[in-house]
Structures are given as structure tokens and as C-alpha cells.
Amino acid sequence: MLKAFVVDNERLHMVDGLAANADKVVWVDLVSPTREEEQAIEKWLGVGVPTREEMEEIEISSRLYAEDGVYFMTATLPAHTDSDEPVIAPVTFVLAGKRLVTIRYHEPRAFQTFPMRAEKASIGCTSGETILVGLLEAIVDRLADVLERISRDIEVLSKEIFYPTETKASKRNVGFLLLLKQIGRKESLTSNMRNSLTTLQRLSGFLANATGQAKDGKDVRARVKTLSRDVASLADHASFLSQKITFLLDATLGMINIEQNAIIKIVSVAAVVFLPPTVVASIYGMNFDLMPELKWSLGYPLALGLMLVSAVFPFWYFRRRGWL
Structure with a gap:
């Protein structure tokens, strides 16, 4: 699926089709694209776009590189984090001058909320660079919300472990089994968040270098710098949560051994x-x-x-x- 957006008074508006608005479109969002859609984007940009197999490569040189003045940046982003089966997959950002292309095969929440917000309010969307920075900021805000929810869930698990309400040993054993499953899910989600934040750290550093080469755009460079600091702080918080989950796992196993x-x-x-x-x-x-x-x-x-x-x-x- 191909979603094309144009800028009007620093607001985003989705248009029908790329060919009819090729000169005005500044952002194209490709969701599980077909080969015909990929070819249309390659003709529009003048460079080839990475395939799904290339996006899933883990080498930094395959995820962050420049080609003919076009910057290719791939980050791993989570989706469906509110469910018991979150999905984590790569998303590629292609920045070609004032144009932006995003390629993805899943539905991170930020790709739904950011266009709606940018359409209703003026948030400084003037080119592909500002749209990319705004989209990354929305992604980081979403990751922060997920980490806050994980932190609250960990506090609840901590109380259930150290202050159990059940007095019967049989019910406590069942409760410990459920706690182990919940701790495992939180550890998996936190691990995915750390992986995503690591890729975003590398991406923000690469983007800072790319925007630093431009003659103008001091505001964009300042926002990218702030974005890098936010990602670094979230990565530290994710590491702290991972350590706390490990402690709760050891504590739960210790309680089981005591029983x-x-x-x-x-x-x-x-x-x-x-x-x-x-x-x-x-x-x-x-x-x-x-x-x-x-x-x-x-x-x-x-x-x-x-x-x-x-x-x-x-x-x-x-x-x-x-x-x-």
C-alpha cells in the first residue's frame, strides 16, 4: 500500500496517487509494498529502495548508508505492544533532499498518530527532513510510553511477589507460575525495546551527521540533537528495567525454593x-x-x-x- 502526503501551511495532507502529485509529494509511506509500487518510488526518487531481506540485515553498513546523496536509515521498531504478542520489525527511512520515503511491513503506532496530528495542527512539517524528525520524535514518545507502562507493570509484579495475598501454598504456587509467565513477557518486551532504542541511537547519530552537512536547518539539527539525548536516556532506563526484571525473576525463583x-x-x-x-x-x-x-x-x-x-x-x- 502506498500513502502519499503533501505539505500545506506546515500541515500534512494525504493525496490519492503519486503520479498525479509527483512534484508536490514530500512523504511517501510504503506499507508492505508490491513490486510495482517499489518501481514507482524508485522512478520518483531516482535510486533503488531496499528490499525486505536487505532491511532485515543487521550490519550497520547495510542499515545506515548514503548513495548518490540519498540517505538510507533502518531502525527496528515495535508494534502491538499493548498485546501479549508484540511485533518487532525493521523500518527504513529514505531521505532524498526534501523528500522522504518510509518502508515498513508492520504497523507501529507512531505511523498512525503522527499523520493525524500533523494534519490537524501545524507542527513544522515543511520538508522531508522536518517530517522525518517529527516522525522520529513521535516514535520516541511512543517508546517512552511503553517503557512507562512496563515500569508500572513491574511495580505491580514486585508487590505480588513480596506481598502475596494468598495464604494457601497451593494457590501461591499457581500465582508464582503466573508471575513467571508475566515476568517472561515483560523481559521479552523490554529486550525488544532495548534493541529498538539501540538502532534509533545509531540512526540519530547518522542523521545528525547528514543534517550537519546542510548549509541551513539549524532548527532541524537542534531537534536531532535533542532526539539523540532522549533516545540515550530511554536506553538507560530500559537497561535499568531489564536489571529490575532479572532481580524479580531471581526473587520469584527464590520464593519458590523457599516454599x-x-x-x-x-x-x-x-x-x-x-x-x-x-x-x-x-x-x-x-x-x-x-x-x-x-x-x-x-x-x-x-x-x-x-x-x-x-x-x-x-x-x-x-x-x-x-x-x-
Whole structure:
């Protein structure tokens, strides 16, 4: 799908088709483009556009490069971050003078909100450079919102781990299993965010160098510099969240081990408590003719009392030592 935008009074307006408005279009957004759409863009720009396989290459030289005065920049961006199955895929930004082309195969939220905002309000969209910077700012704002939500979710998980509401061991075990799944999802999402921010850091540095070569555009260079600082701070925050998630994972596994050790301790104590009575019962359960207490009238109550004392004494001793 091909979306073409023109600028009118520093606002974006989407137009129908590229051929009829080729001279006025400043931004073309390609979403899962066909080969015919790619050829139309290549004819419009005068250079070839990267394929999906080329966009997915991880070498920096394949993601950030210049060709005939046209700058190609690829970053990895997340989408569907509100669901349990977020999607992360590369997006390529092609800056050719005053024209901008974006190529993507998924739906990051910023590509929906930015055109709507730029159409309703004047946010300084005058050329491909300003549109690119505004789009990147919207992307960074979206990543910041996602990190804030992850931070709130981590606080909730922390309270559930260290201040459980369930008192029954069986329900706590089920709760720990759910917590492990939630921690795994948060770690996966945070890892994707760190990967995305890393690519944006490299992209912003490359873009700063590209805009620095222009004779004018001090405002654009200042915005790119601010963008770089914002991305760096978000990357640090994502690293902090990743460390905190790792701590919560270790804490959850520790809690599970404590629960298991408590169960094993109870079983071990029960075995020790009932072992002496079992020995007494085994002795007096033997069938020998010459047992002294066999015909003793007090033999039965004595055996019961001995079994009771041999069971109570270990229990009392464990309680006194603080093992129970």
C-alpha cells in the first residue's frame, strides 16, 4: 500500500496517487509494498529502495548508508505492544533532499498518530527532513510510553511477589507460575525495546551527521540533537528495567525454593516425629513367646504412653530450637 502526503501551511495532507502529485509529494509511506509500487518510488526518487531481506540485515553498513546523496536509515521498531504478542520489525527511512520515503511491513503506532496530528495542527512539517524528525520524535514518545507502562507493570509484579495475598501454598504456587509467565513477557518486551532504542541511537547519530552537512536547518539539527539525548536516556532506563526484571525473576525463583524447602521440612519433621512411635510399635508387635510384657496387664497402656512420649518429645525439641 502506498500513502502519499503533501505539505500545506506546515500541515500534512494525504493525496490519492503519486503520479498525479509527483512534484508536490514530500512523504511517501510504503506499507508492505508490491513490486510495482517499489518501481514507482524508485522512478520518483531516482535510486533503488531496499528490499525486505536487505532491511532485515543487521550490519550497520547495510542499515545506515548514503548513495548518490540519498540517505538510507533502518531502525527496528515495535508494534502491538499493548498485546501479549508484540511485533518487532525493521523500518527504513529514505531521505532524498526534501523528500522522504518510509518502508515498513508492520504497523507501529507512531505511523498512525503522527499523520493525524500533523494534519490537524501545524507542527513544522515543511520538508522531508522536518517530517522525518517529527516522525522520529513521535516514535520516541511512543517508546517512552511503553517503557512507562512496563515500569508500572513491574511495580505491580514486585508487590505480588513480596506481598502475596494468598495464604494457601497451593494457590501461591499457581500465582508464582503466573508471575513467571508475566515476568517472561515483560523481559521479552523490554529486550525488544532495548534493541529498538539501540538502532534509533545509531540512526540519530547518522542523521545528525547528514543534517550537519546542510548549509541551513539549524532548527532541524537542534531537534536531532535533542532526539539523540532522549533516545540515550530511554536506553538507560530500559537497561535499568531489564536489571529490575532479572532481580524479580531471581526473587520469584527464590520464593519458590523457599516454599519447596518448607514443604520438604514439614515432611522431614513428620517422618522424624513418627519414627520413634513406629519403632516402639514394631518392637511390641513382634510375636515371641518369651516377651516379658506379653501377659502384663499394664503393657498395652505403657506401650501407648511410650509411643506418645516418643512422638511429643521430638516435636517439642524442634519447636524449642526454632526449626518449626
